[in-house]
Amino acid sequence: MADADEFKEWLRRDGWLRDPQAQLLPLRGGVSSEIYLVVDGAERFVVKRALPKLKVRDDWFADPRRNVSEWNYFQCVSQFLPDAVPQLRFANPSAGYFGMAYLGDDFANWKQLLLRGAGEIQSAQIAGRILGTIHRETANRPELRRRFDTLENFHQLRLAPYLLTTGERHPDLREFYEAEATRLAAVKECLVHGDFSPKNLLVCGARMVLLDAEVAWYGDAAFDVAFLLNHLFLKALYHAPRDPGIAEMIQMFWRTYRAERSSTSRDLEITVTRLLTLLLLARVDGKSPVEYLDSTRVAFIRNFVPSALAAQLPTVNALSELWFDLLKILPPLTAKT
Numbered sequence: 461m462a463d464a465d466e467f468k469e470w471l472r473r474d475g476w477l478r479d480p481q482a483q484l485l486p487l488r489g490g491v492s493s494e495i496y497l498v499v500d501g502a503e504r505f506v507v508k509r510a511l512p513k514l515k516v517r518d519d520w521f522a523d524p525r526r527n528v529s530e531w532n533y534f535q536c537v538s539q540f541l542p543d544a545v546p547q548l549r550f551a552n553p554s555a556g557y558f559g560m561a562y563l564g565d566d567f568a569n570w571k572q573l574l575l576r577g578a579g580e581i582q583s584a585q586i587a588g589r590i591l592g593t594i595h596r597e598t599a600n601r602p603e604l605r606r607r608f609d610t611l612e613n614f615h616q617l618r619l620a621p622y623l624l625t626t627g628e629r630h631p632d633l634r635e636f637y638e639a640e641a642t643r644l645a646a647v648k649e650c651l652v653h654g655d656f657s658p659k660n661l662l663v664c665g666a667r668m669v670l671l672d673a674e675v676a677w678y679g680d681a682a683f684d685v686a687f688l689l690n691h692l693f694l695k696a697l698y699h700a701p702r703d704p705g706i707a708e709m710i711q712m713f714w715r716t717y718r719a720e721r722s723s724t725s726r727d728l729e730i731t732v733t734r735l736l737t738l739l740l741l742a743r744v745d746g747k748s749p750v751e752y753l754d755s756t757r758v759a760f761i762r763n764f765v766p767s768a769l770a771a772q773l774p775t776v777n778a779l780s781e782l783w784f785d786l787l788k789i790l791p792p793l794t795a796k797t
Contacts, residue, residue: 463494467509467557471498474552476559478503493527493674497562505549509557510674526613526674527556533673534560536604536651540597544590544670563662563669570668571658574695575752577704583661584709585716586668587688591656592720595681598651605648608678617675618654618683619644621747623738629745636769640738647680656684657691682728685717686735689776693736693783694743694750697757700787707784714776733779734769741765754794760786 464484471477471484479501487495487506494509510527531553534545551558570587573579598604619641627637654675662669689710696706718728743750744758753761764786773779 464496467494467496467507470552470555470557471507474550474555476500476507476550493672498559504562505559506546506562507557507559509555526610526617526676527558528553529608529610529613529676530673531558532607533651533653533676536598536607537594537670541590541593543667546669546671563664567662567664567669569659570661570663571691571695573663574658574692574706575698577699577702579658579695579705579709581705581709581712582666583663583668584692584713586663586666587656587661588713588716589720590668590670591653591684591688592717594653595650595684596721598678599649599681601650604651605678608651608676610677611645611679614652614654614675614677614679615645622742623746626738626742626746630741633741633766633769637738637742640735644680644683644735648678650678650681652677652679652681653684654687656688658688658695659691680731681721682731682735685714685728686732686739688713689732689736690739690743693740693780694753696784696787697760697790698752698793700757700790701792703784703787707780710780711777729775733773733776736776737765737768737773737779756791756794760790 468484477500482500484496484498487497493511496507498505498507531551534548537545547561549559549561570579570583623637623641627634653673654677655672660670660672692706692710696703740761744761768779
């Protein structure tokens with residue numbers, strides 16, 4: 461609890477704690493931050509502080525000032541989707557932390573629901589609507605482009621650990637990964653969350669709340685879309701050969717997103733399909749490997765991605781159909797290796 465005690469003193473010195481018996485209770489989160497539920501008398505709220513070194517096996521460092529980008533992202537999105545982001549309370553940018561409202565115990569984590577096979581197609585529809593709205597509302601906004609000129613942060617947290625590291629570990633595919641990293645770095649289209657995944661989406665009935673915007677960047681909308689689809693593909697792999705409705709969720713998310721953005725762009729679909737394929741391998745051989753797949757499923761991805769890249773599949777549907785056809789012949793999940 462040493463970190464929690466030190467963090468609590470920061471909060472007390474900054475005037476955010478009133479009760480001498482206030483507690484900081486660790487919350488389950490990702491690998492990049494400390495997150496605590498603060499119990500301050502009758503009041504409850506959440507505090508989050510970015511870490512300079514992420515909690516993974518490989519050395520992975522990132523600038524803690526990304527905490528400011530996360531605050532800015534929530535501020536921006538709250539202007540047109542106030543129910544889709546946490547309510548902000550206070551911040552100390554120099555100390556790398558901010559506080560936000562505690563949503564309560566009624567919210568469930570979409571990742572955990574999906575792993576239990578309990579996710580609902582409504583959640584995929586809501587996620588598509590939220591992401592499509594964010595991308596539409598923030599497209600071609602010069603002031604946001606300046607405010608979220610955070611390519612260095614995006615490189616530290618996504619391009620290097622996901623794409624470039626995977627390319628280094630698969631020399632036969634390196635040209636694909638390096639080319640995609642170069643392409644992504646050059647796009648300035650709209651506000652991108654950068655970690656739009658089920659673990660960062662809390663669900664309560666018809667409401668979904670988006671968390672963890674540390675990677676926020678004004679860049680390529682295709683990244684958020686492919687990132688979420690990648691997680692749905694991986695959850696389907698986890699459950700294979702049984703499908704608890706994830707194939708339908710993939711179609712619903714993609715269809716709803718495109719409708720919300722009013723986009724039928726052929727280029728967008730080609731880009732999402734290629735990036736999704738690359739990210740599948742990045743989640744087993746990059747710096748942030750998925751934790752719930754056994755060795756058979758890891759080998760499946762390592763075999764699937766080179767063949768899918770060679771096939772140059774043009775649509776998300778084509779990639780999804782191939783993926784789910786092959787999942788039917790997989791054995792049920794065994795213990796993790």
